[in-house]
Amino acid sequence: MHNNKPIKQNSMISEPETAPILERAREEVRQMLRQRLTEDHRYHSLSHTERVCASLHELGKASGLDAEQLEVLELAGLFHDTGFVETYEGHEAISRQIASRFLQQHNYPADKTETVLRLIEVTFPPKEPADLMEQLICDADLSNLGSERYLEYLEQLRHEWSVFLNKSYTDEQWYTLNHKFVKSHQYYTDAAQEQFGAQWKNNRKQLKELRNTARAANSTEKPNQQAAATPTPTGRISTNKSAQTMFKTSLRNHLDLAALADNKANIMLSVNALIITIVMPLAANYVQSNLYALIPMASLLLTCLTSMVFATLATRPIKMTGATAPQTITRGESNLFFFGNFFRMPYAEYEKGMLEVVGDDHKLDRSIMRDLYYLGTSLGRKYRQLRVCYTIFMWGVIVTVVLFALLYSWSINH
Numbered sequence: 471m472h473n474n475k476p477i478k479q480n481s482m483i484s485e486p487e488t489a490p491i492l493e494r495a496r497e498e499v500r501q502m503l504r505q506r507l508t509e510d511h512r513y514h515s516l517s518h519t520e521r522v523c524a525s526l527h528e529l530g531k532a533s534g535l536d537a538e539q540l541e542v543l544e545l546a547g548l549f550h551d552t553g554f555v556e557t558y559e560g561h562e563a564i565s566r567q568i569a570s571r572f573l574q575q576h577n578y579p580a581d582k583t584e585t586v587l588r589l590i591e592v593t594f595p596p597k598e599p600a601d602l603m604e605q606l607i608c609d610a611d612l613s614n615l616g617s618e619r620y621l622e623y624l625e626q627l628r629h630e631w632s633v634f635l636n637k638s639y640t641d642e643q644w645y646t647l648n649h650k651f652v653k654s655h656q657y658y659t660d661a662a663q664e665q666f667g668a669q670w671k672n673n674r675k676q677l678k679e680l681r682n683t684a685r686a687a688n689s690t691e692k693p694n695q696q697a698a699a700t701p702t703p704t705g706r707i708s709t710n711k712s713a714q715t716m717f718k719t720s721l722r723n724h725l726d727l728a729a730l731a732d733n734k735a736n737i738m739l740s741v742n743a744l745i746i747t748i749v750m751p752l753a754a755n756y757v758q759s760n761l762y763a764l765i766p767m768a769s770l771l772l773t774c775l776t777s778m779v780f781a782t783l784a785t786r787p788i789k790m791t792g793a794t795a796p797q798t799i800t801r802g803e804s805n806l807f808f809f810g811n812f813f814r815m816p817y818a819e820y821e822k823g824m825l826e827v828v829g830d831d832h833k834l835d836r837s838i839m840r841d842l843y844y845l846g847t848s849l850g851r852k853y854r855q856l857r858v859c860y861t862i863f864m865w866g867v868i869v870t871v872v873l874f875a876l877l878y879s880w881s882i883n884h
Contacts, residue, residue: 473579491576492541496571499548506555510633512626514554523547532661533602542582543600547590548608558634559828562594564858605658609666612785615652615668620673624648649677650800657693691723724845731784731852738781738859742774762881766874773866780859784852799823802833805840 488581503516526547529541548570553564565588572660591597592604614623619633628644631637638649645669652674750771757763794804794816806812806827812820 475730486736491578492544492574492760493570499552502552502568510630511554511862512629512632513623514551519548519551521613521767522607522610525613526606527663529606529659529661530666531612533606534660535603537608539603541583541800543589543606545573546586547610549592550590550607550611558630562591562771566590582629599658601660601808606662609657609659609662612655612657613662615655615667615673616657616662616668616670617673618669620669621676635830637823641682642688645677645681645684649681652677714727716738717842721840721845724842724849727847728845728852731849731856734856735781735784735852735859738777738856739785742778742781742863745770745774760881762877763874765877766870769873770870772864773870775862777866780855780862782857784855789847793843796823799826799833802827802830802836805837805844807837808840808844846864 474710484776499519502517507515523544526543527540530543535543548568549565549569551561551565552568553561553566556564569586569590570583573586578586579663585603589603592599593607599608613735614620617623628639631639646875652670655670657666657670750767753763753767753770757767789808790813791811792810792812794806794811794815796819800806804811804823804827806824812823815823825835
């Protein structure tokens with residue numbers, strides 16, 4: 471296994487033989503980040519972009535990429551964090567726009583442009599790389615986890631989160647969160663594992679020691695409060711890829727099942743409406759001369775009306791207040807992602823509440839779980855009412871047919 475080699479900070483701007491598009495892109499990104507990033511962008515800075523590009527070049531060569539692939543890869547590395555000049559959260563979409571605009575202005579081939587944009591998008595944590603180039607940019611973007619200066623970079627990131635996301639952590643919380651992340655991380659490519667694997671393991675051990683030290687210090691300082699204090703959750707949905715995937719899958723399945731339930735209810739409403747509006751008027755003429763058919767007809771009419779009631783209940787929207795009290799948001803008992811909880815709120819009040827939710831991982835996680843839970847309970851209500859609807863229709867039709875057969879037989883014999 472190779473030793474971890476220090477990456478030169480100026481490697482992004484000192485490659486001797488590169489395509490003109492790379493030179494122009496480097497100059498564009500250098501000026502943009504220097505002029506528009508603030509002093510509080512201590513981690514996502516020009517230095518970070520340079521480190522990522524240097525890692526991309528080294529890992530790409532070690533993985534056998536040709537010059538054309540390396541060019542596309544470095545372009546993605548150059549632009550992958552440029553969105554921070556406009557926004558902190560959701561910067562990936564802005565980065566893609568900036569890269570697309572620059573490449574179009576320089577008549578870069580459309581197929582290569584699409585690859586660059588795809589590589590930028592995959593740096594968003596929930597995304598999973600699908601090919602070698604995507605794996606390389608993910609590995610390079612998190613090469614800091616296998617750096618000897620990892621703890622220094624970690625403090626820079628902590629400062630950014632405090633300033634831009636309003637997230638403050640105790641030492642125990644911070645080291646616990648990052649130890650969990652580093653422990654669950656795995657470099658995708660052999661080149662990255664060889665280059666950063668050994669230091670990554672050392673950094674993980676250091677984080678564990680720092681976490682334990684902070685935990686011990688906290689226990690010593692507050693022995694009487696520890697039992698009463700609410701434990702800080704360490705299993706964050708926001709940092710657990712498996713949990714994110716599970717929630718996404720469950721949410722998608724719930725939405726699909728809700729759409730299926732609405733379709734079933736609409737089918738039942740349509741069938742019963744046709745029976746009432748077409749079959750009943752025709753049957754009324756028959757009943758005038760055959761009074762025995764009055765009872766089966768009444769049975770069918772009652773069946774259709776009752777089925778329509780339950781089908782309507784299954785599709786009827788739930789009652790919504792349209793507003794959420796500030797104290798409910800503060801206690802973490804709200805879900806501002808559901809429109810029914812905010813459509814009557816002033817925007818300023820909604821914005822304040824939403825910032826409070828997304829600024830607290832615990833509240834955000836509870837909002838996600840609450841959204842899935844209440845969607846599930848609503849879905850359960852729909853299917854219970856649909857089951858009653860279909861059961862009434864099935865037995866009502868059977869009873870109607872049996873009554874008609876019996877009364878018809880009786881009328882013939884009498």
